[in-house]
Amino acid sequence: MNNSIIDPLQGDFPEVIEEYLEHGITKCIAFNRRGTLLAAGCNDGSCVIWDFETRGIAKELRDNECSSPITSICWSKCGNRIIVSAADKSLSLWDVMSGKRIKRRVLQQTPLLARLHPGSTKPSLCLACPLSCAPMIVDLNTENTIYLQVSVSEKPSGPNPASRNKCSDGSTSFTPTAACFSKYGNLVYVGNSKGEILVIDNKDGEVRAMVPISGGSVVKNIVFSRNGQYLLTNSNDRVIRIYENLLPPKDEVRALAELNENLSDLNGVEKLKAAGSKCLTLFREFQDAITKVHWKAPCFSGDGEWVVGGSASKGEHKIYIWDRAGHLVKILEGPKEALIDLAWHPVRPIVVSVSLSGIVYIWAKDYIENWSAFAPDFKEIEENEEYVEREDEFDLNTETDKVKGSDVNEDEDVDIETVEKDPAFSDSDMSEEELCYLPASPCRDVPEQEDRFLESSSKIGDSNNSGSPFSEEVVANGHMMSHASSPVEDDAVGTRIKRKRKPSEKVLELQAERVDKTSESSKSSRTKTKSLADESNGNGFYYKDLSDE
Template sequence: MNAPIIDPLQGDFPEVIEEYLEHGVMKCIAFNRRGTLLAAGCSDGNCVIWDFETRGIAKELRDKECNAAITSVCWSKYGHRILVSAADKSLTLWDVVSGERITRTILQQTPLQARLHPGSSTPSLCLACPLSSAPMIVDLTTGSTTVLPVSVPDAGNGLVPASRNKFSDGTPPFTPTAACFNKYGDLVYVGNSKGEILIIDYKTIQVHAMVPVTGGAVIKNIVFSRNGQYLLTNSNDRTLRIYENLLPLKDGRRALDDLEATHKELNGVEKLKAVGSKCLTLFRDFQDSVTKVHWKAPCFSGDGEWVVGGCASKGEHKIYIWDRAGHLVKILEGPKEALIDLAWHPVHPIVVSVSLTGLVYIWAKDYTENWSAFAPDFKELEENEEYVEREDEFDLVPETEKVKESDVNEDDEVDIVTLEKDSAFSDSDMSQDELCFLPAIPSPDVPEQQDKGVESSSKLVDSNHSGSPLSEEAGPNGRATNHASSPLEDNSIADDAGGSRMKRKRKPSEKILELQAEKVKKPLKPSGRLSKVKNKSVADLDNAEDNSNLYI
């Protein structure tokens, strides 16, 4: 779509289903950093990588040891690696270009979500959120795990050991806990079942700040915006909340030390809350006050201007879109299939959603072309109007002034090598080779089962067979398979029990049978060409294999 003819007053959010992707039963999706590749985890344990520009499959990652459903997929920062978590308690790290498995780690619990460390181009650390245990840092190289704290005691210095596995108020040990890295991966933000956001240094396993969430409901999802300035939480009270990140994007750990130094007089939970108030502040909350629906897979748009959440109701495929100010701007209604995952394209106003049936729907913007952008005096009409020209409109007017000369110096060299820095990827390292596309590998067509060896088609078939001059041979299922092509044959195809294809033969006419009998008594010599037939005489046979091609 040409940018000059797009109406600038239209909102940059999707509106309609453009198309859908189908490959097995897909469960979860994730875009790479540029949005050129889309990874989808399937129910059979495979991971499919789609070329999002052509909507074709670029690569399929198959693990013979994994037959369980994929629970999450995550790209590395520059797209060279993919982390896949599965229901068989495995974490698998793949090399995208070669399609080879790098490492495979088995956990004690099923990981519902796994995220690679965002601060490295070739990460070996990941954050895993298991089904019934606390979030943990996993070293994919060695397989070692470090469990993160999910609560703080009511007294003490606020540091919780990693071995703590029960809340002080006697609640169940763990519910599925949400956690995520910040933009550069030096801190982990954990949302627990007591409605608290904990800011943890994963290297020292210490809680440095705590932010209580209004209502104290269980936090099901927690995710940062792409630029790291906003944090989005999804709670059991059916409310989405946006928090503004007050810490610097880089060196957030050092900023926490400075905040702790300013609150030396406080201890325990009071100190953690005081520091937390300087780290996050509530910006906006979203909820459907009418239907009171639960939300699933909330996320930001690529530029952070829009907030999107999927409806968690069964049998409904609805996507709600708000602007950051809190206004509901669009409700996308899809087919009557439950929504299980969604993702916003990093650059374009496109949302991709996954249905319970395993289809991936692509929601795009319904553009309205603004043709008046081509000329300032161009006027668009809602309906036809009768035009009345002016009296002097078509009079010849002598040229009164010269056309202004262009100020562009045509002798200057045009730089076509230097790349302009994209504001959407301001943290890109130009020295790092980023994987944006995969080479297309065409998949060969499966050849149909063909009949074996016709050594010579010049032999005549004995009259003990079908009585036809057509060359026949026993197929793999013991049936006779026709090898000759004739205009007298019926070209319809019949599938037999063995799955092979056979041509139906047409019963030869009496004239052909007579000719065949004469041929058996006295074979004709091949003539090289068919002569024309007059007075119902028969043409000479070109070859014995074409003796069915008779012109009567």
Template sequence: MNAPIIDPLQGDFPEVIEEYLERGVMKCIAFNRRGNLLAVELCGSYDLYAFDIGCSSLDVSFCHAGCSDGSCVIWDFETRGIAKELKDKECVTAITSVCWSKYGHRILVSAADKTLTLWDVVKGERIARIALQQAPLQARLHPGSSTPSFCLACPLSSAPMIIDLLTETVTGLPVSLSDTGNGATPPIRNKFSDGSAPYTPTAACFNKYGDLIYVGNSKGEILIIDSTSLEILGIVSVPGSAVIKNIVFNRSGRYLLTNSNDRIIRIYENLLPLKGGRAALGKANHESAEQDEDEKLKAAGSRSLALFQEFQDSITRVHWKAPCFSGDGEWVVGGSASKGEHKIYIWDRAGHLVKILEGPKEALIDLAWHPIKPIIVSVSLTGLVYIWAKDYTENWSAFAPDFKELEENEEYVEREDEFDLVPETEKVKDLGINEDEDIDILNTEGDSAFSDSDMSQGEIRFLPPDPCPDVQMEDGLVVNTSKEGEISETESPLSEEAGQNGLLTNHESSPLEEDTGGMRLKRKRMPSEKFQDFETESIKKPPPKSKP
């Protein structure tokens, strides 16, 4: 994504809300690797666990929700239609995270009922389900396999753990150097004898190929752990020693982002090779075996990560929620964790604040940047998913492709051969086109956003849409005839809103809204400013006088 080519005066980042998606009360979101599918998790019935990890302490609150189950909805992001819905009858609580496998064949869902569920996306079938001792706040599949069964989970009040979903094997990870003093795997503890939690919520993530795990603890340290032997290979101390709440790599694996409790987002440059990073770090540790263990690990950490940039709001000192990179890694985005505020901050990688996106007066709970396009998707506390995109200027000129609009008169000098008659055969020869060359219509060219190692012929490119029940519109009411003998009528909120604005009469309805099985499914595009001004002028303009 080369921003100067698109517009030399603007960056290649979102600016306005293009539209929003509504399907029950949505909780968290995740794009697949190509960004053509969007997985959205719905909250459970009656009990919604809102894990607010943007503040200094973890707040768990309960509120009533009208969803029937905790399900996973997969949207086709190109058409904004629902491609598949994964329902688990045993899950009736809020979903805390969702993760796609590398090529999109599987989805991992973590829920507040302390369960992890692995789904087959194409078949829509549940592969495995495991119950933990603590509610997992986040779970990530191993990135090195196309059909992974291993995952990394970060529970509410215990150490992160590696889980084999098929064999239900759970292994705890060390969160400090003292956990591996005797060379044994640290136990998975839930509470101390006094009832307090031994661990604050700990963040962890895989590197690009999954051979290393990066864990951020409450002491302000980043532990680099071998994903196979679970041995600590390096330690990096974060300035200020604040609690690390989020940790994530960008797509290429060259930069690591951390979100700390001191309200600062930090970017670290990965100094290890992308492939074979574990071997390089282990070799360096073996060469410095004569040093003290603590000094050796800190020296290894300094050879692994280097602080690149820091981001913060020095005026309001806001806490950050769900920070992440753009698809190309050129931009860094973070959502404000303030209550009743839907603000998204965008910085360039050099540390300059380039844009603040202000949405409705609703708290932001999750966001994601599209892997390829300049699009941000955010989730509000009310359960709506907002799609932020660039505000392109509409040009209705229908001229030749090489036509150029002039701002003022210019003197034109005619070329000597401009109006010479040239046969079509000579034009083809001048272009250097070989008419005898075979054209390949079977293979596709590689996407510039992906490296050769990321390409796969077995990757899921689309999902066939599920058939929707027939819907009839009668006098501004949505009548669902999906079940024989059952008819449900609901007023169309879009029609009501349009009627208040003078855009639709009482007997008109919008084709962009449906009611499917009692669950409201809405897609509404935000009208442009020109359209709103035009409608306002048309309403204020008096009717023409009739001729006598």
């Protein structure tokens, strides 16, 4: 999408459903860094990758050891690897180009979220957020695991240092904890059930700062913008909050160390809160003050100018879009199905959402054709008009219509090897090994369609052998259509078959006349063949003109 020709008055955000994708039952989606490939985790444990430009399936990743629903999917920075978490407590690392699984690790709890380390081209470190366990950093090569703290007053003591809440019956419940890497993966930001944001060094797992959230509600989602400048949190109080990151992106660990040294006169929680005030500052809050709706899968747009969140209400497929100033600019209403996941395209004004039935909807701008942008003298007319040409309109005037010489130096060498940096990405120089496209691979048909086609082929063979005009059938778009049935029998779209209609009396009369004519013609042909056989001398047939007969 050429951003220079987008009308700023229309807004750079999606408006209508442009298309939908369907392959099995989709549970979660994720774009690669350039937005050229879209990966989706399915209910049967497989992962399908679409070429987003052609909307065709480019690759399907299937593990024979996993048949459970996929809970999350994440691309590596260069797009050559994908990590998938599943409901069978497994983490799987895949090589995208070859389609082979690199590593598989089974955890003690079901991982709801898994994110690869963003600072490596071929990462093996991943951040996992299990269902009832503290977030952990897992090295898939060495299988080393670092459990992260979820509370300042609580040290990680094994696989279950999760945030605990006392229920009314006295039992202990576990609350899933949200976590994410910073832009370059040096720090981990954890949102706990006490309404706090913990800034943790992923090398040693130590808490370096803490930011309390107003209201103290459970943090359900936490995510950074692509440039690392803003942090988004989604809390249980139905408020989306945006924090501005005050740390330098590449030197954040050193900056935090200097902050802690300057705050040596403070101890414990007060020191961490003071350091947290120098790390994050509240920028904006988003909520629906009327309906008080809970939010599902909130995120930033590719450029960070827009914030999007899906409604978590059942039977409602609504997407809310705000600008960064806090104004609600658009509410997208989809089908009467719940929304379970969504993602904003990294470069273009496109949002992709997943419904509860597993269909992927693509939301895009509703562009209005403006031909004057290509021809300034173009004029639209409401109805056809007779054109009257000018007297000298098509006269050849060699003096005024001379072709101006081009200012381009044709002898100058053209550089076709250097790749210009994309201004939308601040680190395009690190994308030499980046995987943007995949060769399309053929995909087998649905087994139901294959069985129907084989059954149709067998019927054709039987009808050819019988020779009866009533049993002759033809194949139309892979489905059988009988001459004796209604002419509108199948719509040739998947397994959707239209209702068969009973022929009227007029149609039956026409079919009877056609059968009589067919029988008469066959009887006449047999009579002519017999006359030729009678006139034969036994050694062969001689020519006789039967046109007069």
